[in-house]
Each structure stands twice: as C-alpha cells, then as structure tokens.
Amino acid sequence: MDAPLVLENFIGGTFSPCKSYIDSYDPSTGEVYCHVPNSGKEEVEAAVEAARQAFPDWAARSPQERAQVLNKVADLLEQSLEELAQAESKDQGKTVTLARAMDIPRSVQNFRFFASSILHHTSECTDMDHAGCMHYTVRTPVGIAGLISPWNLPLYLLTWKLAPALAAGNTVIAKPSELTSVTAWMLCKLLNKAGVPPGVVNIVFGTGPRVGEALVSHPEVPVISFTGSQPTAERITQLSAPHCKKLSLELGGKNPAVIFEDANLEQCIPETIRSSFVNQGEVCLCTSRIFVQRSIYNEFLKRFVEAARRWKVGVPSDPSAKMGALISKAHLEKVRSYINKARAEGAQILCGEGVDTLSLPLRNQSGYFMLPTVITGIKDESCCMKEEIFGPVTCVVPFESEEEVIQRANSVKYGLAATVWSRDVGRIHRVAKRLQAGLVWTNCWLIRELNLPFGGMKSSGVGREGAKDSYEFFTEIKTITVKH
Ligand code: NAD
Numbered sequence: 001m002d003a004p005l006v007l008e009n010f011i012g013g014t015f016s017p018c019k020s021y022i023d024s025y026d027p028s029t030g031e032v033y034c035h036v037p038n039s040g041k042e043e044v045e046a047a048v049e050a051a052r053q054a055f056p057d058w059a060a061r062s063p064q065e066r067a068q069v070l071n072k073v074a075d076l077l078e079q080s081l082e083e084l085a086q087a088e089s090k091d092q093g094k095t096v097t098l099a100r101a102m103d104i105p106r107s108v109q110n111f112r113f114f115a116s117s118i119l120h121h122t123s124e125c126t127d128m129d130h131a132g133c134m135h136y137t138v139r140t141p142v143g144i145a146g147l148i149s150p151w152n153l154p155l156y157l158l159t160w161k162l163a164p165a166l167a168a169g170n171t172v173i174a175k176p177s178e179l180t181s182v183t184a185w186m187l188c189k190l191l192n193k194a195g196v197p198p199g200v201v202n203i204v205f206g207t208g209p210r211v212g213e214a215l216v217s218h219p220e221v222p223v224i225s226f227t228g229s230q231p232t233a234e235r236i237t238q239l240s241a242p243h244c245k246k247l248s249l250e251l252g253g254k255n256p257a258v259i260f261e262d263a264n265l266e267q268c269i270p271e272t273i274r275s276s277f278v279n280q281g282e283v284c285l286c287t288s289r290i291f292v293q294r295s296i297y298n299e300f301l302k303r304f305v306e307a308a309r310r311w312k313v314g315v316p317s318d319p320s321a322k323m324g325a326l327i328s329k330a331h332l333e334k335v336r337s338y339i340n341k342a343r344a345e346g347a348q349i350l351c352g353e354g355v356d357t358l359s360l361p362l363r364n365q366s367g368y369f370m371l372p373t374v375i376t377g378i379k380d381e382s383c384c385m386k387e388e389i390f391g392p393v394t395c396v397v398p399f400e401s402e403e404e405v406i407q408r409a410n411s412v413k414y415g416l417a418a419t420v421w422s423r424d425v426g427r428i429h430r431v432a433k434r435l436q437a438g439l440v441w442t443n444c445w446l447i448r449e450l451n452l453p454f455g456g457m458k459s460s461g462v463g464r465e466g467a468k469d470s471y472e473f474f475t476e477i478k479t480i481t482v483k484h
Pocket residue numbers: 148149150151152153157175176177178206207208209211212213216227228229230232233235236250251252253283284388390416456460461
C-alpha cells in the first residue's frame with residue numbers, strides 16, 4: 001500500500017499546508033488514499049484576500065487573453081489525462097475506463113468550450129431617439145466567485161464552473177468535495193504552469209460545514225455556484241440570503257424513463273441500463289424510475305434484468321468492469337437501507353443486492369461495492385420511488401396510458417431529467433413538453449449540447465448552466481444611456 005498523499009490548499013498561486021487534516025479513502029479498498037486539509041474561516045480569509053488582489057488585473061484582461069490562458073490549461077490537462085484518470089478512479093471509486101473516457105476529457109472540453117464561447121458574446125444597443133440618447137448594455141465580471149462541487153464527477157463538475165467563471169473575468173475560490181479532492185489539487189499545479197496569475201484561482205479543501213459555510217457566508221464573495229444535494233442547497237440559501245448573493249443551485253433528481261410500447265427495445269434496453277447504472281448510478285441525471293407500458297412490461301423486465309446481471313462490477317482498474325465502488329461506506333449503507341425498506345414493503349428485488357453474489361479479490365473485499373439492483377412491485381408512494389438514492393438501484397413499474405404516466409412521472413419533488421422512448425413523433429413532443437424536467441432526452445440519454453441550458457426544475461435547482469447561461473450568471477449587466 002502506498003503512503004497516503006498529503007494535499008495542500010492553493011492560495012495566491014502557492015501551496016500552503018493546513019493546521020489539521022481529514023482522511024479520504026480509496027472506495028475500492030477502504031484504505032486511506034489521502035489526507036485533505038481541514039480548512040475553515042482562516043483559510044477562506046486568506047483566499048479572499050488573494051482573490052481580491054488578483055481581480056482588477058484579471059477582470060481587465062481582454063477575452064482573447066483570458067481564452068489563451070484557458071486553452072493552455074486545457075492542453076496541460078489533456079497531456080496529464082492518464083495520470084488524472086488513475087487518480088480520479090482511486091479517489092472516487094469509478095472505473096479507470098470511465099474516468100479516461102468521460103471525466104477527464106470532459107474537463108479538457110470545459111476549458112476549451114468556455115475559452116471559445118467567451119469570444120462570441122455580444123451586447124445590445126438601441127439608437128431609438130429617446131430624448132437624443134443612445135442606450136446599450138455591457139457585462140462585467142461579478143467579482144470573487146465561490147464554487148462548491150460534489151464528489152460524483154469531481155474534476156468534470158469543478159471545471160464546468162471554473163472555466164466559465166474565469167472566462168468571464170472573475171477570480172475564484174473553489175471548494176471541491178472533501179471525499180474527492182485529489183484531481184482538483186493536481187489541477188492547481190497545471191494552473192501555475194499555464195500562467196494563470198496568482199490569486200485568480202484559489203482552492204480551499206475541507207468539509208462543507210467548516211470551509212463551505214465560511215465561503216458561502218463571506219460578504220466579499222457575491223456569487224455562489226453550487227452543485228450538490230438539496231438539503232445542502234437549503235443551508236446555502238439561508239446563509240447567503242442576508243448578503244443577497246447571486247446563486248446557482250444544481251441539485252438532485254429522481255429521473256423517470258417513460259417507455260412506450262412502440263419503443264425500439266434493442267436501443268432502449270442497453271441505453272436504460274447505462275442511464276441507470278453508469279458511474280455506480282452516481283450521476284444526478286441517472287434514471288431511477290422506469291415506467292414501462294403494460295403490453296411490453298414483462299418482456300422489458302426480463303431483458304432488462306438479464307442485461308443488469310451482465311453489467312459487470314469489478315475493481316476500477318479492470319478494463320472489462322462497467323461499475324466500480326460506491327463513494328463511501330456511509331453511502332453504501334444508505335443505498336442498502338433503501339433496498340431493505342423496499343423489501344420490507346413487499347417489493348421484489350429481481351437482481352443485485354441480496355440476490356446475487358459478487359466475487360472480488362481479497363484486497364477489495366473491504367471496498368464499497370454493490371451489484372446493479374432492480375426493484376419491481378413497488379408503489380409510487382414508496383421512498384424508493386420518491387427520494388434520490390444516488391446508487392445502482394432502479395425501480396421498474398408498469399403504466400397503462402400516456403396521461404397516467406405523465407402524472408406519475410411528475411409526482412415527485414424533483415425535476416432534473418427524463419427520458420422518453422417511442423417511435424411516435426407526435427407523442428414524443430407532447431410528452432417531453434409536459435414532463436416536469438429541465439432536460440428531456442428522447443430515444444437517447446446524456447447527449448449534451450454545451451451551448452444549451454443545463455439544469456433542473458422544482459427541487460432540482462435554480463438557474464441554468466451553459467454557454468449563454470453561465471456567462472450571464474458570472475457577469476453583471478448594466479444599461480448605459482449616453483445623451484448626444
Ligand atoms: P452534498 O450536498 O453533500 O455536497 C456537495 C458539496 O457541498 C461538497 O463540496 C460539500 O462539502 C459541500 N457542502 C456540504 N455541506 C455544506 C454546507 N453546509 N455549506 C457549504 N457547502 C457544503 O452533495 P454530494 O453528496 O457531494 O453530491 C451528491 C449530490 O449532488 C446528489 O444529490 C446529486 O444529485 C447532486 N448532483 C447534482 C448535479 C447537477 O448538475 N444537478 C450534478 C452532480 C451531483
């Protein structure tokens with residue numbers, strides 16, 4: 001076993017140790033992987049000071065100059081892809097294959113995308129003769145942006161905030177999840193190498209209640225972009241309210257797949273397996289309620305369970321594994337408790353947890369692994385059908401009519417994403433429009449167009465991210481009137 005890494009905060013372009021540390025584990029073995037700074041108010045104060053000093057110069061740079069620096073960061077990330085993918089997998093439990101194919105390439109893309117999109121925004125101008133005036137708008141960076149990100153897609157989601165905040169001319173204080181801090185720490189070295197000026201990006205590591213709250217409550221951080229759970233968002237909203245901060249909240253989901261009898265099951269089944277179980281089901285967009293029209297229900301269920309059993313769980317370095325380990329022991333227990341509740345309510349567990357056995361090498365037997373689990377015979381009122389489980393567990397239930405399934409799909413507090421499977425074009429448009437979800441994929445899943453708005457309705461969040469939306473969020477608009 002290698003000695004655990006010791007991470008340091010990154011403030012004002014230099015690495016600084018912390019007075020105390022917390023342990024972070026390799027989910028595939030349960031062994032300590034690194035020691036994470038247990039930062040608090042003091043570190044946030046230092047980061048605010050560094051970000052304040054760096055702001056005037058960074059904000060005054062042209063979009064072209066900022067884009068050049070961001071493109072350099074992207075190039076360096078790309079050159080370190082393999083090293084970052086290995087670290088992300090060890091820190092989070094996902095397979096190396098997925099980190100290599102998705103997390104790290106998407107982090108590279110985030111920097112390139114916003115480096116390019118910042119060059120294409122325009123402002124409005126009217127020269128209507130209102131008392132001899134010309135009116136126009138300008139956008140300016142907001143100031144110091146606080147970025148708080150979760151553990152499920154650590155570098156991907158951090159850079160999805162970092163790149164637009166920087167492109168728009170803000171300086172930044174980021175707080176990654178204390179469970180997965182390693183790739184953010186590795187990124188800091190690359191930021192220096194890319195020529196990001198000291199203080200433009202500061203990363204303070206540690207827990208939500210200590211360092212997260214210090215950041216959210218700081219009066220000199222006027223904008224907070226948060227991705228995480230709904231209860232944390234409530235707390236952040238309360239803490240930031242006295243300062244009237246600008247907030248973006250990207251939260252959880254209880255995402256339905258609605259599968260009509262005319263669906264192409266050859267495509268639908270593998271894609272719904274992926275949408276339910278990719279990254280151990282730890283993606284906010286994962287499907288966790290599958291509504292299948294009665295006439296194809298039995299056939300779907302049989303084929304779906306067979307495919308779930310083939311979705312291999314293995315050690316993260318195994319190239320044939322589709323799923324690695326869950327993030328933590330506490331999370332594994334939470335996910336298991338939902339399955340136990342469903343069982344106690346009389347639902348049937350068709351495969352996975354408690355039904356099938358998983359064999360793992362000796363070293364990984366203390367890891368946080370779980371097999372893909374399919375539940376049926378469950379009521380819509382059950383907590384497994386209402387609450388976000390955020391693990392490899394999905395419920396499959398039948399429905400009769402279009403109207404009925406829309407009502408049932410909408411009957412949860414969340415509204416992040418949905419999928420609709422049908423070959424009837426009219427039905428696809430009708431149903432997609434009525435589903436209460438910020439994102440609806442039809443006959444596919446998780447194909448993202450970064451230009452367009454990303455985000456949820458209801459308790460899934462406030463605000464949208466994307467080329468235009470993130471630019472608007474990380475800037476202030478002013479209307480200027482010039483009398484000539
Ligand atoms: P979480 O809310 O526990 O933590 C998210 C981040 O907030 C972490 O960095 C954490 O340390 C910090 N935090 C916790 N308490 C805080 C506090 N009081 N003040 C300030 N910061 C605090 O969420 P998680 O368990 O890390 O992530 C899983 C959740 O994230 C799921 O609900 C998932 O659906 C959601 N998520 C949403 C999206 C999206 O884009 N909508 C994407 C990924 C994950």
